[in-house]
Amino acid sequence: MKDFTDRALDLATKRGASYSDIRVVTQASQIMVVKNGRVEALSVSENQGFGVRAIVDGAWGFASSSRLTAREVERVTSLAVKIAKASSLVKEKDVDIGKPCSIVDVYRTPVRIDPFAVSLERKIDQLLAADAAMRRAPGISITEASFEALRENITFASSEGSFIEQDLVETGGGIEATAVGEGEVQKRSYPNSFGRHQGKAGYEFFEEMRLADNGERTAEEAVKLLSAKQCPHGVMTIILDATQLALQVHESCGHPVELDRVLGTEASYAGTSFLTPDKLGNFRYGSDIVNVVADATVPGGLGTFGYDDEGMPAQRVPVIREGIFVGYITSRDTASRLGMQSNGAARADGWNRIPIVRMTNVNLEPGQWTFDDLIADTDEGIYMQTNKSWSIDDKRLNFQFGTEIAWEIKNGKLGDILKNATYTGITPEFWRSCDAICSSAHWNVWGTPNCGKGQPSQTARVGHGTAPARFRNVRVGLGV
Amino acid sequence: MLGKERAQQILSRALTCSKADQTEVILSTADSSLTRFANSAIHQNVSETNAELRVRVVLGKRIGVASTNDLSVNSIKNVIENATTIAKLQEENPEFVSLPSPGPIRSVNAYVEQTASFGPEDRAKEVAIICRKARENGLIAAGAFTTGSSELAVANSIGVFGYHPSTLADINMVIASEDSSGYADHVSTDVATVDSERLADEAVLKALQTRNPVAVTPGEYEVILEEYAANDILHFLAETGLSALAVQEDRSFIAHKFGQKLVGENVSIWDDGLDPSGLPMPFDYEGVPKEKVMMIDHGVAKNVVYDSYTASRVGKRSTGHALPSPNTIGPIPMNMFMAAGDVTKEAMLRSTKRGIWVTRFWYTRTVHPLPVLVTGMTRDGSFLIENGEITRPIKNMRFTQSYLEGLSNVEMISSDTKLQRTWAGANRVPALKIARWRFTSTTEY
Numbered sequence: 001m002k003d004f005t006d007r008a009l010d011l012a013t014k015r016g017a018s019y020s021d022i023r024v025v026t027q028a029s030q031i032m033v034v035k036n037g038r039v040e041a042l043s044v045s046e047n048q049g050f051g052v053r054a055i056v057d058g059a060w061g062f063a064s065s066s067r068l069t070a071r072e073v074e075r076v077t078s079l080a081v082k083i084a085k086a087s088s089l090v091k092e093k094d095v096d097i098g099k100p101c102s103i104v105d106v107y108r109t110p111v112r113i114d115p116f117a118v119s120l121e122r123k124i125d126q127l128l129a130a131d132a133a134m135r136r137a138p139g140i141s142i143t144e145a146s147f148e149a150l151r152e153n154i155t156f157a158s159s160e161g162s163f164i165e166q167d168l169v170e171t172g173g174g175i176e177a178t179a180v181g182e183g184e185v186q187k188r189s190y191p192n193s194f195g196r197h198q199g200k201a202g203y204e205f206f207e208e209m210r211l212a213d214n215g216e217r218t219a220e221e222a223v224k225l226l227s228a229k230q231c232p233h234g235v236m237t238i239i240l241d242a243t244q245l246a247l248q249v250h251e252s253c254g255h256p257v258e259l260d261r262v263l264g265t266e267a268s269y270a271g272t273s274f275l276t277p278d279k280l281g282n283f284r285y286g287s288d289i290v291n292v293v294a295d296a297t298v299p300g301g302l303g304t305f306g307y308d309d310e311g312m313p314a315q316r317v318p319v320i321r322e323g324i325f326v327g328y329i330t331s332r333d334t335a336s337r338l339g340m341q342s343n344g345a346a347r348a349d350g351w352n353r354i355p356i357v358r359m360t361n362v363n364l365e366p367g368q369w370t371f372d373d374l375i376a377d378t379d380e381g382i383y384m385q386t387n388k389s390w391s392i393d394d395k396r397l398n399f400q401f402g403t404e405i406a407w408e409i410k411n412g413k414l415g416d417i418l419k420n421a422t423y424t425g426i427t428p429e430f431w432r433s434c435d436a437i438c439s440s441a442h443w444n445v446w447g448t449p450n451c452g453k454g455q456p457s458q459t460a461r462v463g464h465g466t467a468p469a470r471f472r473n474v475r476v477g478l479g480v
Numbered sequence: 481m482l483g484k485e486r487a488q489q490i491l492s493r494a495l496t497c498s499k500a501d502q503t504e505v506i507l508s509t510a511d512s513s514l515t516r517f518a519n520s521a522i523h524q525n526v527s528e529t530n531a532e533l534r535v536r537v538v539l540g541k542r543i544g545v546a547s548t549n550d551l552s553v554n555s556i557k558n559v560i561e562n563a564t565t566i567a568k569l570q571e572e573n574p575e576f577v578s579l580p581s582p583g584p585i586r587s588v589n590a591y592v593e594q595t596a597s598f599g600p601e602d603r604a605k606e607v608a609i610i611c612r613k614a615r616e617n618g619l620i621a622a623g624a625f626t627t628g629s630s631e632l633a634v635a636n637s638i639g640v641f642g643y644h645p646s647t648l649a650d651i652n653m654v655i656a657s658e659d660s661s662g663y664a665d666h667v668s669t670d671v672a673t674v675d676s677e678r679l680a681d682e683a684v685l686k687a688l689q690t691r692n693p694v695a696v697t698p699g700e701y702e703v704i705l706e707e708y709a710a711n712d713i714l715h716f717l718a719e720t721g722l723s724a725l726a727v728q729e730d731r732s733f734i735a736h737k738f739g740q741k742l743v744g745e746n747v748s749i750w751d752d753g754l755d756p757s758g759l760p761m762p763f764d765y766e767g768v769p770k771e772k773v774m775m776i777d778h779g780v781a782k783n784v785v786y787d788s789y790t791a792s793r794v795g796k797r798s799t800g801h802a803l804p805s806p807n808t809i810g811p812i813p814m815n816m817f818m819a820a821g822d823v824t825k826e827a828m829l830r831s832t833k834r835g836i837w838v839t840r841f842w843y844t845r846t847v848h849p850l851p852v853l854v855t856g857m858t859r860d861g862s863f864l865i866e867n868g869e870i871t872r873p874i875k876n877m878r879f880t881q882s883y884l885e886g887l888s889n890v891e892m893i894s895s896d897t898k899l900q901r902t903w904a905g906a907n908r909v910p911a912l913k914i915a916r917w918r919f920t921s922t923t924e925y
Contacts, residue, residue: 031806033806033808035808038571038573039570039571039573040806040808041545041805041806041807041808042543042544042545042566042569042570042806043544043545043546043547043566043806044545044546044547044562044566045546045547045548046546046547046548046549046550046555046559047532047547047548047549048549048550049530049549059522059525060523060524060525061525061600062524062525062526062527063526063527063528064526064527064528064529064530065528065529065530066529066530066531066549066550067529076529079527080527082600083513083525083526083527083600084525085600086515086522086525086599086600086601086603086604087515087522087523087525087600087604089522089601089604089605089608090517090521090522090604090607090608090611091521091522092519092520092521092523120565120566120569121569124569141729141730142729142731144808178729178731180729180730180731183850184850185730185731185848185849185850263519264518264519264620264622265518265519265523265524265622266518267518267620267622267654267656268516268517268518268622268623268624268652268653268654269624271842274924352528352530353526354524354526356524388847389845389846389847389855390845391843391844391845391855391856391857391878392843392857393842393843393857393859393876393878393923394842394843394857394859395923395924395925397923397924397925398857398876398878398921398922398923398924400855400878400880400920400921402847420847420848422847422855424878424920424921426923426924455514455516455524455624455626456512456514456526456528456626475921478847478880478920
């Protein structure tokens with residue numbers, strides 16, 4: 001492998017690159033979906049390739065190929081250099097990637113049970129059991145249970161002398177039950193919506209979800225939603241469950257602190273951010289109890305790794321401390337624009353994509369409350385659970401979320417089920433209204449395996465540690 | 481590019497390796513490059529060469545799928561073995577009948593050599609024009625310019641074979657000041673149709689016109705949706721209901737409504753993979769020839785699209801709209817068209833007493849699927865219309881609106897249409913004037 005990577009780096013230098021790196025990536029994945037009592041999809045995929053990145057004449061170029069041959073690495077490296085030269089024809093200023101970084105290391109995701117070593121039969125049986133449990137609920141229409149495992153071997157080498165090998169393993173799964181009534185479709189998911197909950201972990205992560213044990217309840221809730229009361233509208237207190245709060249953190253904390261967005265380099269697609277550099281260290285983002293970190297080191301988090309795709313070590317970075325905005329997540333070239341060092345958040349979606357600033361595990365730190373005490377302390381409000389829809393503007397201010405299910409809270413007790421719950425707000429106003437966060441006993445890192453960004457598009461797998469939390473004076477419902 | 485002969489060789493080799501009752505092989509290749517710019521400079525510039533082989537094997541009524549992007553002989557053997565192993569583990573699917581039989585595939589040209597060979601310097605020249613135009617007006621430019629070629633080849637063991645080379649030139653841009661922005665895009669198989677000067681002028685003009693926006697009160701307004709925004713309606717109709725699978729699972733707005741009036745009489749929507757004014761694709765991922773499918777005809781619900789599986793379940797013929805197997809989405813329309821009207825956008829404007837002009841939507845998501853209730857934001861050029869004229873740029877607004885209800889209240893449709901990308905293909909859409917659109921909140925810019 002070293003011969004292969006050296007060939008690229010040496011050629012890039014010879015052709016005039018002031019910096020170059022190469023990532024050689026092989027991926028293997030297994031996807032299984034059981035639907036309505038039958039295996040609907042079962043596939044294995046293998047994918048390999050390499051990408052070469054070069055700075056020439058102060059500008060970036062990148063080229064990639066699926067063909068791992070000596071001849072191809074020379075063609076691709078030459079193309080990366082040619083593309084960098086073309087970039088330099090329309091440049092703002094020379095790229096600065098900060099201080100050189102040279103690391104030689106090996107990192108492996110800690111797994112107790114290798115998901116690829118577990119037989120397909122065992123996985124299918126567990127999915128069928130979960131699906132059967134859902135189908136026990138009278139009135140359920142569509143049931144689906146899924147499993148996914150991914151193994152990614154990444155070799156990173158740079159002209160600064162880094163040579164890092166990583167073996168990253170992900171495992172995930174989930175269930176989803178759909179009830180269809182007269183003019184109504186309602187869905188419930190477990191443990192998270194949109195397919196699955198996922199982590200950088202082994203098969204134990206999937207088994208600990210206990211999908212079959214939660215199947216019947218999940219499906220029953222979907223059926224109950226068909227005849228549930230419509231969620232009221234108005235300004236009121238809401239409590240969000242940990243999974244919905246994970247997406248709230250993702251959209252309204254994680255994305256705004258991506259420094260590339262702040263610097264305008266995502267302006268044409270993902271958008272920019274309201275969190276301009278003048279706000280660093282002084283902007284009140286949330287109430288005093290709101291503490292957020294970007295932590296690529298938390299065990300099992302979907303955004304956990306040893307090194308990012310620029311070869312920078314995984315780090316734990318404060319983002320919001322006691323409600324004040326204190327830090328961005330960065331890559332080498334974005335950090336240097338603010339005179340900083342990268343905090344290791346440049347990630348690429350495979351061999352054919354460049355690293356861009358991505359979330360790692362952006363976590364809301366736990367508070368002190370037990371969930372029961374939090375409900376008991378709330379005279380009137382709505383408890384919302386599991387994301388159903390999400391939308392936020394391109395500066396990450398105005399958001400609207402919908403949840404699969406909600407319960408009314410009256411006199412400190414959970415009451416009737418409510419359907420079609422939505423809430424809307426403006427990011428800092430919302431976080432400033434947070435007055436209670438549940439304790440570490442209720443805290444978990446939720447995997448978000450579908451974060452889209454970049455052109456060409458990239459999907460990142462990120463995590464969010466959250467516990468249920470309460471927010472005051474939130475606009476609920478779609479009433480104008 | 482592998483070329484038809486080489487693609488056929490690879491497919492034949494894979495089919496020969498398989499001992500299954502039926503086998504399907506999909507080969508897709510891509511040589512794609514993208515030049516991205518922001519702050520009026522190129523900051524990301526990338527190229528990719530890839531080829532994927534996807535195999536579906538059938539043992540009786542058991543199915544297995546595997547894929548690889550290593551096209552070596554050993555890898556092809558392995559991928560067939562993997563798919564066969566998986567199929568053996570499956571339960572029989574009693575509803576599966578067969579892979580599709582061959583049908584006559586019409587040739588449609590979607591390959592332009594100039595697009596395939598367009599290089600990084602060529603893209604940089606076009607980007608330089610856009611950045612210069614932005615700077616000349618005190619604005620900053622951001623966007624992306626993609627050029628490239630791809631091949632799709634599909635074969636199965638009962639005689640299907642299709643090969644389709646295509647090219648793509650796709651450019652989009654946001655040109656902005658501190659408090660305003662404008663947008664333009666263009667997509668075609670032919671890079672010669674990209675007019676960077678004209679596109680930059682369009683986005684620059686909007687960015688200049690939207691300076692100092694004011695907030696307007698949320699509520700119901702008449703709207704003029706430019707083609708960029710109107711495409712979102714087609715996209716959500718396709719995603720939530722125009723698939724046979726959605727109908728069969730009773731989660732489509734069109735289920736139980738066939739033959740009935742669904743939206744306004746002036747609305748007709750169809751899918752046509754052979755129309756050269758779209759991004760044509762003559763067959764689907766099962767190698768089935770694409771049929772033109774009228775889905776909504778003068779407001780009446782007519783048809784949805786099928787793949788071979790959903791078609792055989794109800795005794796119909798596939799319309800050629802399969803995605804690669806396995807997937808839980810089912811068939812989808814990939815080349816949608818909405819019938820043009822007979823007015824200009826200027827005429828729409830003159831006829832509007834008080835309304836909102838929307839350039840494009842952003843971050844739209846389904847709130848409830850049956851009424852196709854969607855929420856999202858306006859972006860890159862929203863204006864207040866009063867007495868037939870644009871009077872003020874406005875701050876971006878959130879809407880929460882049933883798209884079906886919107887299509888029931890279409891008052892005017894433009895004679896001009898634009899081709900717009902979707903994740904699966906491209907739609908050709910007109911601009912729309914709609915009598916009522918529900919804006920539910922506003923944002924700070």
